[in-house]
Amino acid sequence: MRLPVPLAGVVPPVCTPLTASGDVDARSLTSLVEYLLGAGADALFVLGTSGEAAFLDDGQRATVLRVAVEAVGGRVPVLAGVIDMTTARVLDHARTARALGADALVATAPFYTGTDPAETAGHFRRVRAGVDLPLIAYDIPSAVHTKLDAATLLALAEDGTLAGLKDSSGDLGALRRLLVALRGRGLDRAFAVLTGSELTVDAALLAGAHGVVPGLGNVDPAGYVRLYAHARAGRWAEAAAEQDRLAALFALTEARDPAESGAGTSPVGGFKAALRLLGVIDSRATAAPRTPLPDAALGSVRALLVQAGLL
Template sequence: MTLPVPLTGVVPPLCTPLTREGDVDTRSLEALVERLVEAGVDGLFVLGSTGEAPYLDDARRHTALRTVVTAAAGRLPVLAGVIDMATARVLDHARAAAGLGADALVATAPFYARTHPVEIADHFRRVRAGTGLPLFAYDIPVSVHRKLPAGTVLELAGDGTLAGLKDSSGDDGALRRLLVGLRARGLLDRFTVLTGSELSVDGALLAGAHGVVPGLGNVDPEGYLRLYGHARAGRWSEAAAEQDRLAVLHALTGTGPEEAMGRNASAIGGFKAALHLLGVLDCPATAAPQVPLDDVAVATVRALLTERGLL
C-alpha cells in the first residue's frame, strides 16, 4: 500500500515468534499481526531490534517478512528492517524486502567499522536508490556505536533520500533540536519522525514527533493508542497518566536477573513471555545465544500483566 506522508500514530516493532528449534513460528506471527490490526495500530515494523533481526539468518528474515506482508493483506503499511553492517549487505536485504512486498525500509548507519558523516550519507543514498522504496533511518547508537549526526539527517530529509527517522537514541534533547531544525526548513509535513523511546512518548509528541514505535506495543497496543489519542487531542494530563501506566508495565522488560542474562535478552524475553501468557504466541523462545527467562522472571511478568488488568 502507499505509505502515508507523514506516517503518524502507533507503529509497533513486531516480535518474531520462534519455535523451540529456532524456526519462525508463522502461525503465532499471523496471530500477532491480526491482534495489532484489530487493535487499530497505524503500521507494522518487521525485523527491528524487538524482532531480533540481528540474530536471524536471511531465510528466517524472509519468512518473517513474507508472513507479515501476507497477514497484513494491505490493511496497514509494512516497514521492513534491512539492518546489517555494510552497504552491500543492506542492499541485499533491501532488494529482498522489496520483492516480498514491503512498503518501506528501515536501515541503520553502517556499523563495526567507524564511519564518517559523508560515508553515512552515501550509504543511505545507495540504499534508497537500490529499490526506490521509502527509506527510514534508524538512530540506535547503543547498537551501532554512533548517533546519527543531525546535520546528515537534515540533509537527507531535505533532498528526499530519507522519508523519515526512527529515533531510539534516548537523547530527548537532540530529538527536540532535530524537530526544531526540520520545522524551520518546512520538512515536518513530508518527513516522518517516530520516537522509539517508549517511556517518554508524550514529551516527543508534544515536541512535534509524528508517532511512536513501541516494543511494549506488542503487549499493550491499546495503551499506546490511548496515549497517542490523548496527545493529538491536546489532553496532556491524560496522556501523561497513560504514559505513567505504561512505564509501570514496561518493567516486564527488566525481569531477567542481571547476573544471568543481558538486558536485550531480558527485554525480548519479557515481551515474548507476556505474549505467551496472553495466548498470542505458542512459545516464548528467543533466538540464540540469548538466555531465556527463568520461572521467577516469568512469574513477575504474569504479576505485572495481572496488576495492569491485561490478564
Template sequence: MPPLASPLRGVVPPLCTPLTPEGEVDTVSLRALTDHVIRAGVHGVFVLGSSGEAAYLSDARRRTAVATVVEAAAGRVPVLAGAIDMTTARVLDHARVAAAEGADGLVATVPFYTATHPVEIADHFRRLRDGTGLPLFAYDIPSAVHTKLPAATVLALAEDGTLAGLKDSSGADGPLRRLVVELRRRDLDRTFSVLTGSELAVDGALLAGAHGVVPGLGNVDPHGYVRLYEHARAGRWTQAAAEQDRLAALYSIVDVGEESLMGRSSSALGAFKAALHLLGVIACSATAAPQVPLDDTAVKHVQGLLSAAGLG
C-alpha cells in the same frame, strides 16, 4: 496498498518474531501477533527491528518473517521492514528481498563494525534509497551501532528526499527536540516523519512535534499506545500522561531477568515474548540463541506486571 503516508504518523510496533523451540520462525504465531496489533488500531507495523531479533536471524528466516507479516497485514496498514546489517552491500541485499516480498518501506541503521564518516553515512542511505525506490527510514540506535546519526546528515537527507523519516532510539531527548525544531523551521515536518523509539517518553515527544512512536512494548499492549497517541492528537495531555504512566509501570517487565544470569536483551525480549505467550497471542516464548531464556520466577513476575496493568 496506497502509497505510504507522508509523513507516517501514529503507533508502529516493532513486531517480535515468534520462534519455535527449534528456532524456526513460527509463522502461525507471527500472523496472530500481526493481527493482534492491527486490531488494536495501530497505524503500521515494523518487522525485523531490534524487538524482532533481526540481528539473530538467518537471511532465510528474515525473509520468512517479512513475507509472513506482509501477508498477514493484507494491506490494512503499511509494513516497514528492517534492512539491518554491517555494510551497504549486505543491507542492499536485505532491502531488495524486503521489496520483493511486498514491504511498503525500509528501515536501516548506519553501517557498523568499522567507524563511519558522515559523508559515508549519507552515501549509504542514498544507495539504499536508489536500490529499491521504497521510502526509507533511518534508524538511529547508537547503543547497537556505536555511531550517533548526525543531525546535519538527517536534515540534508530529508531535504533531498533520500529519507522519508527517522526512528530515534538514541535516548537523547535534547538533540531530538532540536532536530524537530529545525525540521519545522525548514518546513520539512510536513513530509518527513519523526518516530520516537522510547516507550517511556511518548507523550513528551508528541508534544514536542514527533509524529509517532515505535514501541517494543506495543507488542504487549498496543491498545495502550493507541490510546496514548489519540489522547495526544486530541490535546488531552492529562489523559495522555496518565496512560504513559501506566505503560511506564508495565515497562518494568524488561528488567525481570536476573542480571547475573543474562544480558539485557535476553531479559527484555524474553519478557515481551513471555507476556505475549501468557496473553495467548503466540505459542512459544523462545528467543533466538544465544539469548538466555527467562526462568519461572521471572515469568511469574511478568504475569504480575500484566495483571497490575489491567492485562491478562
C-alpha cells in the same frame, strides 16, 4: 500500499515468535499481527531490534517478512528492517524486502567498522537509489555505535533520500532540537519523526514527533494507541496518565536477574513471556544465543500484566 506522508501514529516493532527448535513460528506471527492490528496499530515494523533481526539468518528474515505481509493483507503499511553491517548487504536485504511486498525500508548506519557523517550519508543515498521504496533511518547508537547527527538527517530529508527517522537514541534533547530544525525548514510535513523510547512518548509527541515505535507495544498496543489519541487531541493529562501506566508495565523488561542476561535479552524475553501469558504466541523462545525468560520470572510478568489490566 503507499506510505503516508508523513508516516504517523503507533508502529509496533513486531517480535518474531519462534518455535522451541528456533524456527519462525508462522502461526504465532500471524496471531501477533492480528493482535496488533486489532488494537489499532497504524503500521508494522518487522525485523527490527524487538524482532531479533540481528540473530536471524537470511532465510528466516525472508520468512518473517513474507508471513507478516501476507497476514497484514494491505491493511496497513509494513516497514521492513534491512539492518546489516555494510551497504552491499543492506541492499541485498532491501531487494528481498521489495520482492516480498514491503512498503518501506528501515536501515541503520553501517556498523562493525565506523563511518563518518559523509560516509553514513552516502550509505543511505546508495540504499535509496538502489531500491525504490521509502527509506527510514534508524538511530540506535547503543547498537551500531554511530549517532546520526542532525546536519546529516536534515540534508537527507531535504534531498528526499529519507522519508523519516526512528529515534532510539534516548537523547530527548537532541530529538527536540531536530524537530525544531525540521519545522524551521518546512520539512516536518514530509519527514516523519518516530520515537522508539517507549517511556517518554508523551514528551516526544508534545515536542512534535509524529508517532512512536514502542517495543512494549507488542504487549500493550492498545495502550499506546490510547496515548497517541490523547496526545493528538491535546488531552495531555490523560496522555501522561496512560504513559505512567505503561511505564509501570515496562518493568517486565527487568523481570530477569540482570546478572543472568545482557541488556538486549531481558526486554525481548519479557515481551515474549508476556505475549505467551496473554495467549498471543505459543512459545517464549528467543533466538540463539539468547535464552528465554526463566520460569522463575514468569510470576513477576504475570503480576505486571494483571496490574496493567491486561490479565
